[in-house]
Amino acid sequence: MALRRLPILLNVIYLLQKNNICLKRCGDIFWEEFYAGIFSAHSSESRVELFDGVGRAIFMPSDFSIELKEKIGEFHGNVHYLDNPYILDNIRYVSSVESIKLREYDHQELLLKALGKNPPAEGFELEADAAEIINCLHAVCHGRLIESAQWHNLQFVGDESADVLDVVKLPSGLKPFLLLLRLLENGSIRSDTLLILEEPECHLHPMLQLKLAEILVLMQKRIGLKIVLTTYSPYFLKAIEICAEKHDICNCCKYYRTSADADGCRLEDVGRDAEKIFADLAEPGKAFNSAAAAD
Numbered sequence: 001m002a003l004r005r006l007p008i009l010l011n012v013i014y015l016l017q018k019n020n021i022c023l024k025r026c027g028d029i030f031w032e033e034f035y036a037g038i039f040s041a042h043s044s045e046s047r048v049e050l051f052d053g054v055g056r057a058i059f060m061p062s063d064f065s066i067e068l069k070e071k072i073g074e075f076h077g078n079v080h081y082l083d084n085p086y087i088l089d090n091i092r093y094v095s096s097v098e099s100i101k102l103r104e105y106d107h108q109e110l111l112l113k114a115l116g117k118n119p120p121a122e123g124f125e126l127e128a129d130a131a132e133i134i135n136c137l138h139a140v141c142h143g144r145l146i147e148s149a150q151w152h153n154l155q156f157v158g159d160e161s162a163d164v165l166d167v168v169k170l171p172s173g174l175k176p177f178l179l180l181l182r183l184l185e186n187g188s189i190r191s192d193t194l195l196i197l198e199e200p201e202c203h204l205h206p207m208l209q210l211k212l213a214e215i216l217v218l219m220q221k222r223i224g225l226k227i228v229l230t231t232y233s234p235y236f237l238k239a240i241e242i243c244a245e246k247h248d249i250c251n252c253c254k255y256y257r258t259s260a261d262a263d264g265c266r267l268e269d270v271g272r273d274a275e276k277i278f279a280d281l282a283e284p285g286k287a288f289n290s291a292a293a294a295d
Contacts, residue, residue, distance in 0.1 A: 141181060
């Protein structure tokens with residue numbers, strides 16, 4: 001839930017930097033986006049603290065008061081939360097992004113807006129680092145997205161075929177790659193981007209999980225963006241580890257483990273050692289082995 005709402009937190013901080021009168025409005029935004037569930041139901045002393053390496057914003061349950069200890073960095077302006085690759089099915093392309101009617105702080109609508117942006121004009125040269133990642137994505141997708149003037153949506157055309165398919169008809173395993181490709185090609189992903197991915201391995205064959213892991217690692221290394229992701233897949237997690245070592249960015253990776261306790265759920269910083277997480281992910285397999293042995 002916290003990752004799902006991080007873009008909202010960052011936009012709220014931006015509002016407060018510009019105008020403290022927005023405090024009441026911020027409380028309303030939190031109430032709507034979190035459905036009054038941002039804080040623990042088991043503790044009246046719970047709090048949410050956001051820290052970006054430059055400053056902190058602290059959110060308390062009593063009145064959603066916010067304390068800005070220092071100036072929060074400006075990466076808030078380019079945050080993309082990717083939790084559902086099927087969002088591509090909902091794109092309705094328009095010539096002017098500004099004409100899309102949006103709820104200002106809805107993360108899905110903000111992502112639709114980014115996906116609906118025009119790619120650069122033909123002949124425009126992307127930065128070399130972005131172009132390298134785009135080539136990697138093309139190698140997986142074997143095609144590209146185009147805008148349909150007739151239906152005002154996105155369609156897929158293959159590299160070796162003139163056939164055009166509506167994105168709704170594409171296999172689900174292709175859509176996470178096309179989503180990243182679209183955001184890279186239209187400039188929505190850049191060096192100041194915070195990219196949040198919730199279980200990106202969903203719908204992916206294990207081999208595609210490995211390809212996605214390497215592409216994400218390359219995006220961090222070549223472009224320099226920040227990436228936060230959650231996963232339940234040992235394949236995907238191990239792929240991130242191996243690719244980070246292969247591309248020499250192990251020092252840029254940190255792992256966090258969730259665990260249940262009497263108060264609810266805890267998030268443990270395990271640094272650069274993911275062995276505890278692998279042990280957790282192995283528990284279901286142990287249960288199957290125990291059941292098989294009992295039979």
